[in-house]
Amino acid sequence: MRLWLTTTLLVLVACCGINLAHTARRTLPQPRVPAAEPANNVLRHERRFAAVVAALRAHDVRGPVGYVGDLPPAAMRGDTAAMEQYFLSQFAVAPWILDADPGRSAWVLANLQRTRPADRLPAGYAVVEDCGGGVLLLRRTAP
Numbered sequence: 001m002r003l004w005l006t007t008t009l010l011v012l013v014a015c016c017g018i019n020l021a022h023t024a025r026r027t028l029p030q031p032r033v034p035a036a037e038p039a040n041n042v043l044r045h046e047r048r049f050a051a052v053v054a055a056l057r058a059h060d061v062r063g064p065v066g067y068v069g070d071l072p073p074a075a076m077r078g079d080t081a082a083m084e085q086y087f088l089s090q091f092a093v094a095p096w097i098l099d100a101d102p103g104r105s106a107w108v109l110a111n112l113q114r115t116r117p118a119d120r121l122p123a124g125y126a127v128v129e130d131c132g133g134g135v136l137l138l139r140r141t142a143p
Contacts, residue, residue, distance in 0.1 A: 042088065049092035051131035052109060056096060059107075059128065059137075065093065066102030068110040068120055068138075073100040085111055102138075110136040 056065070067089065069082055076082040089111050090098045102108045102122050112120055112134040117127075121138065129137040 042091065045088040046092045048133050049089065049131075049135060052129065052135050052137050053093055055129040055131065055137045056093065056107070059139075061096065061107050064097040064099045064105050066105035066108035066122075066138075067098040067100050068102050068108055068112070068122060070112055070114045070120065076100065085113070106140045108138040108140075110134070110138060112136070 067086060069076055069085055069089075071079055071082045076086065086098065086100065089109065093109065098109065099105055102125075108122065108125055110117065110121060117134075117136060121127075121136075124140055124142040125138040126141045127136050128139045131137065
């Protein structure tokens, strides 16, 4: 009986050791160099909007800022990707408040990733800062 118990215990320990060795071999090592582009969507959006936040501060913009996205406000409400872009943009430019109706603001932030600026920029506004990546800061030219 003692021989049977010892043999069973040795087989069990050997199986556990083999499983641990296979698991350690399949586990990939962690990368040593951090990725240049953050995996977090919020951090990526904040980095993309850093230049426009600096421009808003430099121009001493006060009050709400209009928002122009790839879709008009009525169509944006039905598109979850467009709404996500709007809320990420709002988070990135806080404490400024983004207004989806750009006509009510003297300053407008354009977040255009899929459309050309000429197709979506509101009339009576001029580009003050092109922050790259489809992010533009506009200012009303006509009263």
